[in-house]
Amino acid sequence: MNQIGELLGIALGAILVNNFILSQFLGICPFMGVSKKVETALGMGMAVIFVMGVASAVNYPINKFLLMPNDLGFMQTVTYILVIASLVQFVEMFLQKAVPSLYEALGVYLPLITTNCAVLGVVLQNTQKDYNFIFSVTYGVTGGIGFLLAIVLFASIRERMEFAVTPKSFEGFPIALVAASLLSLAFMGFSGLKIW
Amino acid sequence: MNVKKQFWEGLITQNPVLVQLLGMCPMLAITTSMFNGIGMGLAVLVILTCCNVVISLLRKVIPNKVRIACYVVVIATFVTIVDLVIKAYVPALSSSLGLFIPLIVVNCIILGRAEGFAAKNSVPAAALDGIFQGIGNMVALIIMSVIRELLGAGTFGGGVFGPEGFGFGTAAGFQVIPANFAALGMILPVGGFLTLGFIIAGFQYILNKPKKKEVAKG
Numbered sequence: 001m002n003q004i005g006e007l008l009g010i011a012l013g014a015i016l017v018n019n020f021i022l023s024q025f026l027g028i029c030p031f032m033g034v035s036k037k038v039e040t041a042l043g044m045g046m047a048v049i050f051v052m053g054v055a056s057a058v059n060y061p062i063n064k065f066l067l068m069p070n071d072l073g074f075m076q077t078v079t080y081i082l083v084i085a086s087l088v089q090f091v092e093m094f095l096q097k098a099v100p101s102l103y104e105a106l107g108v109y110l111p112l113i114t115t116n117c118a119v120l121g122v123v124l125q126n127t128q129k130d131y132n133f134i135f136s137v138t139y140g141v142t143g144g145i146g147f148l149l150a151i152v153l154f155a156s157i158r159e160r161m162e163f164a165v166t167p168k169s170f171e172g173f174p175i176a177l178v179a180a181s182l183l184s185l186a187f188m189g190f191s192g193l194k195i196w
Numbered sequence: 197m198n199v200k201k202q203f204w205e206g207l208i209t210q211n212p213v214l215v216q217l218l219g220m221c222p223m224l225a226i227t228t229s230m231f232n233g234i235g236m237g238l239a240v241l242v243i244l245t246c247c248n249v250v251i252s253l254l255r256k257v258i259p260n261k262v263r264i265a266c267y268v269v270v271i272a273t274f275v276t277i278v279d280l281v282i283k284a285y286v287p288a289l290s291s292s293l294g295l296f297i298p299l300i301v302v303n304c305i306i307l308g309r310a311e312g313f314a315a316k317n318s319v320p321a322a323a324l325d326g327i328f329q330g331i332g333n334m335v336a337l338i339i340m341s342v343i344r345e346l347l348g349a350g351t352f353g354g355g356v357f358g359p360e361g362f363g364f365g366t367a368a369g370f371q372v373i374p375a376n377f378a379a380l381g382m383i384l385p386v387g388g389f390l391t392l393g394f395i396i397a398g399f400q401y402i403l404n405k406p407k408k409k410e411v412a413k414g
Contacts, residue, residue, distance in 0.1 A: 023385050025225035029304055032220060074280060077298045078272040085265055114268070115302045117221045124298055169401035170393075173217060177393030185386045 007138050010131075014142040016190040020118045021150040022183060023191075027118030031151055032176065041155035043105045045148030049141060051091060051113050052122050055084050056140030059123045060133050080123050081114075088114045118147055154183055199324060206328025212305045213336040214399045219305040222296050223340060224388035228348065230369070231355020233341030235289040237334025239282065239297065243274045244306050244333075245326035248314040250274075252322035255315050267310045268301070275301045292355075305333060336395075344391050348382030350375050 020026045027048070034044045059080055067075060092110050095103040103110070113119060122143045126136040157179050166175045212218050219240075226232045250270050251258075258266045279297045283290045290297065300306065309329055314322040345354050350373035357369070381387050 025221050025385065025388065026299075028220035028224060029218075032217070074276060077276050077279070077301055078269065081268055081272050081301050082265070085268055111264075114264075115304060115307060117299050117302050120299060120302050121295060124295055128295070167397075170397045174393040174397035174400065177389050177396065181386050181389030181393065184389055185381075188384065188386065 007135065010135060010139050011142040012193065014139055015146040015149060016187065017193055019146045019150055019187055019190075020121070020143050021147060022180075022187040024121070026121040027116050027147055030112060030116055031147075031154065031180075032173070033112075035151055035155040035158055035176075038152060038155045038159060040105070041151045042148070043102065045144070045151050046102075047091070047110060047113060048116065048118065048147050049144030051084070051088060051116075052119055052144040052147075053137060053141040054091075055080075055087055055119055055123055056126055056136040057133070058087065059083055060126065060131075060136045063127055076124070076127060077120075081120060084119055084123070085114045118143065150183070150187075154180060157183065202321070202324050203328050206325070206330075206332040207335065208332075209403070210329075211332045211336060211399075212308075212329050213333055214396055215403075216305075216308070217396075218308050219303045219333065220392075221299065222303065223337060224385070224392060226293055226296050227337055227341035227344055227388065227391075228383050229292075229345050229354035230338065230341050230352070231289070232292055233337040234334070234356065235282075235286070236293060236296070237330070237337045239278050239293075240300060240303065240305065240333055241327065241330030243271070243278055243300055244309060244330045245323055246274045247271050247306055247310055248322040248326035249319055251310045251314040252317060252319045258315075263315070264307075264311070267307060271306050271310070272301045288355075305329065340391055340395060343395070344382050344387055345369070346372060347379055347391075348384075348387055350378035 014020070018024055021028065021031050030044055030048070035041050062079060062083060063076065067073060067079060088111060091113075092103070095110070122140050126139060131139060158176060161175065161179060164175075170178070206212075208215075210216060213220075213223055222236050222240075226236050247267075247270055251267060254266070254270075275298060278300075279290075282293075282297060309325060313325045317325070342352065345351055349369075350371055351369035352372050354369035379387070382391065
Protein backbone atom coordinates (compact mmCIF):
# COMPACT_ATOMS: atom_id res chain seq x y z
CA MET A 1 0.00 0.00 0.00
CA ASN A 2 2.82 2.29 0.93
CA GLN A 3 4.48 1.54 -2.39
CA ILE A 4 1.35 2.43 -4.31
CA GLY A 5 1.06 5.71 -2.48
CA GLU A 6 4.64 6.52 -3.29
CA LEU A 7 4.09 5.64 -6.95
CA LEU A 8 1.06 7.93 -7.04
CA GLY A 9 3.15 10.66 -5.51
CA ILE A 10 5.83 10.26 -8.19
CA ALA A 11 3.22 10.26 -10.94
CA LEU A 12 1.38 13.32 -9.69
CA GLY A 13 4.65 15.12 -9.08
CA ALA A 14 5.97 14.42 -12.56
CA ILE A 15 2.73 15.43 -14.31
CA LEU A 16 1.71 18.53 -12.37
CA VAL A 17 3.90 19.73 -9.53
CA ASN A 18 7.38 19.24 -10.98
CA ASN A 19 6.32 19.35 -14.60
CA PHE A 20 9.40 18.71 -16.73
CA ILE A 21 8.91 21.71 -18.96
CA LEU A 22 7.24 24.30 -16.81
CA SER A 23 9.03 23.90 -13.53
CA GLN A 24 12.24 21.99 -14.27
CA PHE A 25 13.06 23.58 -17.64
CA LEU A 26 13.87 20.30 -19.33
CA GLY A 27 12.89 19.94 -22.97
CA ILE A 28 12.43 23.60 -23.83
CA CYS A 29 13.73 23.22 -27.40
CA PRO A 30 10.94 20.92 -28.66
CA PHE A 31 8.47 22.81 -26.44
CA MET A 32 9.22 25.99 -28.35
CA GLY A 33 9.96 24.41 -31.72
CA VAL A 34 7.11 21.92 -32.16
CA SER A 35 4.26 23.83 -30.57
CA LYS A 36 2.83 25.68 -33.54
CA LYS A 37 0.10 23.14 -34.24
CA VAL A 38 -1.82 20.99 -31.80
CA GLU A 39 -1.55 17.84 -33.95
CA THR A 40 2.24 17.86 -34.25
CA ALA A 41 2.51 18.73 -30.57
CA LEU A 42 0.36 15.71 -29.77
CA GLY A 43 2.51 13.42 -31.93
CA MET A 44 5.69 14.76 -30.40
CA GLY A 45 4.29 14.30 -26.90
CA MET A 46 3.34 10.69 -27.64
CA ALA A 47 6.79 9.90 -29.03
CA VAL A 48 8.43 11.52 -25.98
CA ILE A 49 6.28 9.48 -23.56
CA PHE A 50 7.37 6.32 -25.33
CA VAL A 51 11.05 7.20 -25.51
CA MET A 52 11.20 8.43 -21.90
CA GLY A 53 9.52 5.26 -20.64
CA VAL A 54 11.73 2.91 -22.64
CA ALA A 55 14.90 4.89 -21.90
CA SER A 56 14.21 4.65 -18.16
CA ALA A 57 13.54 0.92 -18.46
CA VAL A 58 16.67 0.21 -20.52
CA ASN A 59 19.08 2.42 -18.64
CA TYR A 60 18.14 1.08 -15.22
CA PRO A 61 19.63 -2.42 -15.73
CA ILE A 62 22.60 -0.98 -17.60
CA ASN A 63 23.46 1.25 -14.65
CA LYS A 64 22.63 -1.34 -12.03
CA PHE A 65 24.31 -4.41 -13.49
CA LEU A 66 26.96 -3.06 -15.82
CA LEU A 67 28.24 0.32 -14.62
CA MET A 68 27.85 0.13 -10.85
CA PRO A 69 29.47 -3.29 -10.18
CA ASN A 70 32.46 -2.31 -12.33
CA ASP A 71 32.86 1.07 -10.66
CA LEU A 72 32.20 2.93 -13.90
CA GLY A 73 29.85 5.56 -12.48
CA PHE A 74 31.71 8.32 -14.30
CA MET A 75 30.73 6.76 -17.63
CA GLN A 76 27.03 7.34 -16.95
CA THR A 77 26.53 10.39 -19.14
CA VAL A 78 28.32 8.86 -22.14
CA THR A 79 26.52 5.53 -21.81
CA TYR A 80 23.08 7.02 -21.31
CA ILE A 81 23.27 9.34 -24.28
CA LEU A 82 24.50 6.52 -26.52
CA VAL A 83 21.65 4.27 -25.37
CA ILE A 84 19.13 7.06 -25.96
CA ALA A 85 20.53 7.84 -29.41
CA SER A 86 20.34 4.22 -30.52
CA LEU A 87 16.91 3.85 -28.94
CA VAL A 88 15.57 6.80 -30.89
CA GLN A 89 17.07 5.37 -34.06
CA PHE A 90 15.37 2.07 -33.32
CA VAL A 91 12.01 3.71 -32.64
CA GLU A 92 12.36 5.57 -35.90
CA MET A 93 12.98 2.39 -37.90
CA PHE A 94 10.18 0.57 -36.10
CA LEU A 95 7.63 3.32 -36.71
CA GLN A 96 8.66 3.57 -40.34
CA LYS A 97 7.80 -0.11 -40.86
CA ALA A 98 4.89 -0.54 -38.45
CA VAL A 99 3.03 2.79 -38.25
CA PRO A 100 4.03 4.76 -41.35
CA SER A 101 1.30 7.35 -40.81
CA LEU A 102 2.68 8.38 -37.41
CA TYR A 103 6.20 8.30 -38.83
CA GLU A 104 5.17 10.72 -41.58
CA ALA A 105 3.43 12.99 -39.08
CA LEU A 106 6.44 13.22 -36.76
CA GLY A 107 8.89 13.70 -39.60
CA VAL A 108 12.02 15.56 -38.63
CA TYR A 109 11.09 15.79 -34.94
CA LEU A 110 11.69 12.12 -34.32
CA PRO A 111 15.51 12.19 -34.53
CA LEU A 112 15.44 15.41 -32.52
CA ILE A 113 14.18 13.53 -29.47
CA THR A 114 17.81 12.47 -28.95
CA THR A 115 18.71 16.04 -28.05
CA ASN A 116 15.65 16.51 -25.87
CA CYS A 117 16.97 17.34 -22.40
CA ALA A 118 13.91 15.79 -20.80
CA VAL A 119 14.92 12.29 -21.92
CA LEU A 120 18.49 12.45 -20.64
CA GLY A 121 17.22 14.41 -17.64
CA VAL A 122 14.75 11.75 -16.54
CA VAL A 123 17.38 9.01 -16.79
CA LEU A 124 19.93 11.02 -14.81
CA GLN A 125 17.32 11.86 -12.19
CA ASN A 126 16.39 8.20 -11.84
CA THR A 127 20.02 7.45 -11.03
CA GLN A 128 20.35 10.44 -8.75
CA LYS A 129 17.22 9.62 -6.75
CA ASP A 130 18.13 5.94 -6.66
CA TYR A 131 14.73 4.78 -7.91
CA ASN A 132 14.15 1.06 -8.41
CA PHE A 133 12.98 -0.36 -11.75
CA ILE A 134 9.24 0.21 -11.30
CA PHE A 135 9.71 3.72 -9.91
CA SER A 136 12.08 4.60 -12.77
CA VAL A 137 9.64 3.48 -15.44
CA THR A 138 6.76 5.25 -13.69
CA TYR A 139 8.76 8.45 -13.45
CA GLY A 140 9.74 8.18 -17.12
CA VAL A 141 6.22 7.57 -18.41
CA THR A 142 4.49 10.14 -16.19
CA GLY A 143 7.21 12.66 -16.94
CA GLY A 144 6.38 12.11 -20.60
CA ILE A 145 2.69 12.61 -19.87
CA GLY A 146 3.50 15.88 -18.15
CA PHE A 147 5.49 16.90 -21.23
CA LEU A 148 2.51 16.01 -23.46
CA LEU A 149 0.12 18.00 -21.27
CA ALA A 150 2.30 21.10 -21.27
CA ILE A 151 3.12 21.05 -24.99
CA VAL A 152 -0.50 20.46 -26.08
CA LEU A 153 -1.80 23.24 -23.82
CA PHE A 154 0.88 25.57 -25.10
CA ALA A 155 0.20 24.66 -28.74
CA SER A 156 -3.49 25.48 -28.33
CA ILE A 157 -2.58 28.85 -26.82
CA ARG A 158 -0.18 29.56 -29.66
CA GLU A 159 -2.75 28.70 -32.31
CA ARG A 160 -5.00 31.40 -30.91
CA MET A 161 -2.12 33.80 -30.51
CA GLU A 162 -1.50 33.80 -34.26
CA PHE A 163 -4.35 36.26 -34.58
CA ALA A 164 -3.28 38.55 -31.79
CA VAL A 165 -1.71 41.90 -32.59
CA THR A 166 1.65 42.28 -30.85
CA PRO A 167 4.35 44.96 -30.87
CA LYS A 168 6.71 44.37 -33.77
CA SER A 169 9.75 43.36 -31.75
CA PHE A 170 7.67 40.89 -29.73
CA GLU A 171 6.36 39.04 -32.78
CA GLY A 172 6.98 35.34 -32.93
CA PHE A 173 9.32 33.94 -30.34
CA PRO A 174 9.32 36.56 -27.55
CA ILE A 175 5.55 36.69 -27.19
CA ALA A 176 5.49 32.89 -27.12
CA LEU A 177 7.94 33.00 -24.20
CA VAL A 178 5.71 35.46 -22.36
CA ALA A 179 2.75 33.12 -22.91
CA ALA A 180 4.85 30.22 -21.63
CA SER A 181 5.62 32.21 -18.52
CA LEU A 182 1.89 32.67 -17.86
CA LEU A 183 1.32 28.94 -18.36
CA SER A 184 4.15 28.24 -15.94
CA LEU A 185 2.53 30.63 -13.45
CA ALA A 186 -0.67 28.62 -13.75
CA PHE A 187 1.21 25.39 -13.09
CA MET A 188 2.78 26.94 -10.00
CA GLY A 189 -0.68 26.70 -8.49
CA PHE A 190 -0.18 22.94 -8.31
CA SER A 191 2.83 23.28 -6.05
CA GLY A 192 0.59 23.30 -2.98
CA LEU A 193 -0.75 19.91 -3.99
CA LYS A 194 0.33 17.36 -1.38
CA ILE A 195 -1.48 14.10 -0.96
CA TRP A 196 1.45 11.84 -0.12
CA MET B 197 39.42 33.27 -41.96
CA ASN B 198 37.94 36.48 -40.76
CA VAL B 199 38.48 36.94 -37.03
CA LYS B 200 36.60 40.19 -36.70
CA LYS B 201 33.58 38.93 -38.59
CA GLN B 202 33.47 35.74 -36.53
CA PHE B 203 33.69 37.78 -33.34
CA TRP B 204 30.72 39.99 -34.18
CA GLU B 205 28.74 37.01 -35.40
CA GLY B 206 29.30 35.14 -32.16
CA LEU B 207 28.56 38.11 -29.98
CA ILE B 208 25.78 39.94 -31.78
CA THR B 209 24.50 39.09 -35.22
CA GLN B 210 24.56 35.30 -34.82
CA ASN B 211 24.40 35.16 -31.03
CA PRO B 212 23.68 31.50 -30.23
CA VAL B 213 20.98 32.22 -27.67
CA LEU B 214 19.44 35.54 -28.59
CA VAL B 215 19.40 35.15 -32.38
CA GLN B 216 19.80 31.46 -33.19
CA LEU B 217 17.63 30.52 -30.20
CA LEU B 218 19.73 27.49 -29.27
CA GLY B 219 20.37 26.13 -25.80
CA MET B 220 17.26 27.41 -24.10
CA CYS B 221 17.18 24.94 -21.21
CA PRO B 222 20.21 26.10 -19.17
CA MET B 223 19.45 29.67 -20.23
CA LEU B 224 16.12 29.52 -18.42
CA ALA B 225 16.90 27.12 -15.63
CA ILE B 226 20.10 28.14 -13.92
CA THR B 227 20.21 31.90 -14.43
CA THR B 228 19.21 32.78 -10.88
CA SER B 229 22.50 34.28 -9.71
CA MET B 230 25.56 35.80 -11.36
CA PHE B 231 27.70 32.92 -10.09
CA ASN B 232 25.56 30.35 -11.92
CA GLY B 233 25.55 32.40 -15.10
CA ILE B 234 29.33 32.78 -15.20
CA GLY B 235 29.93 29.16 -14.20
CA MET B 236 27.61 27.75 -16.83
CA GLY B 237 28.95 30.17 -19.45
CA LEU B 238 32.56 29.12 -18.78
CA ALA B 239 31.71 25.40 -18.79
CA VAL B 240 29.94 25.70 -22.15
CA LEU B 241 32.76 27.87 -23.54
CA VAL B 242 35.41 25.26 -22.68
CA ILE B 243 33.36 22.31 -23.92
CA LEU B 244 32.31 24.08 -27.11
CA THR B 245 35.88 25.05 -27.99
CA CYS B 246 37.31 21.57 -27.31
CA CYS B 247 34.51 19.83 -29.22
CA ASN B 248 34.86 22.17 -32.19
CA VAL B 249 38.60 21.49 -32.37
CA VAL B 250 38.27 17.71 -32.11
CA ILE B 251 35.37 17.49 -34.56
CA SER B 252 37.17 19.73 -37.01
CA LEU B 253 40.26 17.49 -36.75
CA LEU B 254 38.16 14.39 -37.36
CA ARG B 255 35.93 15.87 -40.03
CA LYS B 256 37.51 13.86 -42.87
CA VAL B 257 37.57 10.61 -40.89
CA ILE B 258 34.00 10.48 -39.60
CA PRO B 259 31.64 8.74 -42.06
CA ASN B 260 28.70 10.92 -42.98
CA LYS B 261 26.01 8.45 -41.92
CA VAL B 262 27.02 8.05 -38.30
CA ARG B 263 28.32 11.59 -37.79
CA ILE B 264 25.72 12.65 -35.23
CA ALA B 265 26.49 9.64 -33.03
CA CYS B 266 30.23 10.40 -33.29
CA TYR B 267 29.66 14.05 -32.37
CA VAL B 268 27.57 13.02 -29.38
CA VAL B 269 30.31 10.72 -28.11
CA VAL B 270 32.95 13.48 -28.42
CA ILE B 271 30.67 15.97 -26.68
CA ALA B 272 29.74 13.53 -23.90
CA THR B 273 33.41 12.81 -23.25
CA PHE B 274 34.30 16.49 -22.79
CA VAL B 275 31.20 17.09 -20.68
CA THR B 276 32.22 14.24 -18.38
CA ILE B 277 35.72 15.69 -18.04
CA VAL B 278 34.41 19.16 -17.22
CA ASP B 279 31.81 17.72 -14.86
CA LEU B 280 34.48 15.85 -12.88
CA VAL B 281 36.80 18.88 -12.82
CA ILE B 282 34.01 21.11 -11.49
CA LYS B 283 33.07 18.51 -8.88
CA ALA B 284 36.67 18.34 -7.70
CA TYR B 285 37.62 22.02 -7.66
CA VAL B 286 34.39 24.08 -7.46
CA PRO B 287 31.92 21.90 -5.52
CA ALA B 288 29.69 24.94 -4.84
CA LEU B 289 29.11 25.37 -8.57
CA SER B 290 28.52 21.66 -8.99
CA SER B 291 25.79 21.65 -6.37
CA SER B 292 24.05 24.79 -7.62
CA LEU B 293 24.04 23.75 -11.29
CA GLY B 294 23.28 20.13 -10.45
CA LEU B 295 21.76 18.17 -13.29
CA PHE B 296 22.45 20.87 -15.81
CA ILE B 297 26.17 20.10 -16.09
CA PRO B 298 25.71 16.58 -17.50
CA LEU B 299 22.84 17.98 -19.56
CA ILE B 300 25.29 20.16 -21.51
CA VAL B 301 25.60 17.00 -23.66
CA VAL B 302 22.21 17.74 -25.17
CA ASN B 303 22.71 21.50 -25.34
CA CYS B 304 21.77 22.38 -28.89
CA ILE B 305 24.48 25.05 -29.16
CA ILE B 306 27.27 22.50 -29.11
CA LEU B 307 25.73 20.01 -31.52
CA GLY B 308 24.53 22.87 -33.70
CA ARG B 309 28.01 24.40 -34.02
CA ALA B 310 29.59 20.97 -34.55
CA GLU B 311 27.23 20.17 -37.39
CA GLY B 312 26.95 23.68 -38.80
CA PHE B 313 30.50 24.98 -38.50
CA ALA B 314 33.23 22.65 -37.18
CA ALA B 315 32.41 19.87 -39.63
CA LYS B 316 33.05 22.18 -42.59
CA ASN B 317 35.94 24.39 -41.47
CA SER B 318 39.63 24.21 -40.61
CA VAL B 319 40.85 23.70 -37.06
CA PRO B 320 41.85 27.30 -36.20
CA ALA B 321 38.57 28.68 -37.57
CA ALA B 322 36.60 26.09 -35.62
CA ALA B 323 38.50 26.92 -32.41
CA LEU B 324 37.80 30.64 -32.86
CA ASP B 325 34.17 29.89 -33.60
CA GLY B 326 33.94 27.87 -30.39
CA ILE B 327 35.48 30.70 -28.35
CA PHE B 328 33.32 33.47 -29.84
CA GLN B 329 30.06 31.52 -29.78
CA GLY B 330 30.89 30.49 -26.23
CA ILE B 331 31.46 34.12 -25.26
CA GLY B 332 28.19 35.11 -26.94
CA ASN B 333 26.40 32.46 -24.92
CA MET B 334 28.13 33.53 -21.72
CA VAL B 335 27.22 37.19 -22.22
CA ALA B 336 23.58 36.22 -22.74
CA LEU B 337 23.65 34.04 -19.62
CA ILE B 338 25.20 36.83 -17.55
CA ILE B 339 22.72 39.49 -18.76
CA MET B 340 19.86 37.16 -17.98
CA SER B 341 21.12 36.14 -14.54
CA VAL B 342 21.94 39.72 -13.50
CA ILE B 343 18.42 40.86 -14.38
CA ARG B 344 16.73 37.93 -12.68
CA GLU B 345 18.88 38.17 -9.57
CA LEU B 346 18.32 41.90 -9.28
CA LEU B 347 14.56 41.68 -9.59
CA GLY B 348 14.10 38.37 -7.80
CA ALA B 349 16.46 38.63 -4.83
CA GLY B 350 17.38 42.31 -4.97
CA THR B 351 21.10 41.56 -5.07
CA PHE B 352 23.87 42.14 -7.61
CA GLY B 353 26.78 39.77 -8.11
CA GLY B 354 25.53 36.97 -5.88
CA GLY B 355 28.11 34.22 -5.49
CA VAL B 356 30.84 36.28 -7.15
CA PHE B 357 31.42 39.38 -5.04
CA GLY B 358 29.74 41.27 -2.25
CA PRO B 359 30.37 43.86 0.47
CA GLU B 360 32.95 41.57 2.05
CA GLY B 361 34.95 41.14 -1.18
CA PHE B 362 35.26 38.33 -3.67
CA GLY B 363 34.07 34.88 -2.71
CA PHE B 364 33.17 32.31 -5.32
CA GLY B 365 30.02 30.52 -4.34
CA THR B 366 29.85 32.14 -0.92
CA ALA B 367 29.53 35.93 -1.37
CA ALA B 368 26.02 37.23 -0.90
CA GLY B 369 26.22 40.09 -3.39
CA PHE B 370 25.32 43.74 -2.91
CA GLN B 371 21.77 44.33 -1.75
CA VAL B 372 20.49 46.86 -4.29
CA ILE B 373 16.77 46.48 -3.73
CA PRO B 374 15.59 45.78 -0.16
CA ALA B 375 14.80 42.09 0.18
CA ASN B 376 11.18 42.88 1.09
CA PHE B 377 10.59 44.50 -2.27
CA ALA B 378 12.16 41.78 -4.40
CA ALA B 379 9.75 39.82 -6.60
CA LEU B 380 10.41 36.18 -5.78
CA GLY B 381 8.63 35.15 -8.97
CA MET B 382 11.56 36.33 -11.05
CA ILE B 383 13.76 33.60 -9.55
CA LEU B 384 11.04 31.01 -10.17
CA PRO B 385 10.38 29.47 -13.61
CA VAL B 386 7.82 32.18 -14.41
CA GLY B 387 10.48 34.86 -14.30
CA GLY B 388 12.79 32.79 -16.49
CA PHE B 389 10.36 32.67 -19.41
CA LEU B 390 9.32 36.28 -18.92
CA THR B 391 12.85 37.71 -18.75
CA LEU B 392 14.06 35.76 -21.78
CA GLY B 393 11.02 36.90 -23.75
CA PHE B 394 11.75 40.53 -22.95
CA ILE B 395 15.49 40.20 -23.60
CA ILE B 396 14.94 38.64 -27.02
CA ALA B 397 12.31 41.26 -27.85
CA GLY B 398 14.75 43.99 -26.86
CA PHE B 399 17.48 42.40 -28.93
CA GLN B 400 15.22 42.18 -31.95
CA TYR B 401 14.29 45.80 -31.44
CA ILE B 402 17.96 46.83 -31.35
CA LEU B 403 18.91 44.73 -34.35
CA ASN B 404 15.87 46.21 -36.09
CA LYS B 405 14.99 43.06 -37.92
CA PRO B 406 11.94 41.68 -36.20
CA LYS B 407 10.31 38.42 -37.25
CA LYS B 408 13.22 36.70 -38.85
CA LYS B 409 14.04 33.72 -36.70
CA GLU B 410 11.00 32.48 -34.90
CA VAL B 411 11.39 28.73 -34.94
CA ALA B 412 13.81 27.25 -32.45
CA LYS B 413 16.09 24.62 -33.85
CA GLY B 414 16.65 21.34 -32.12
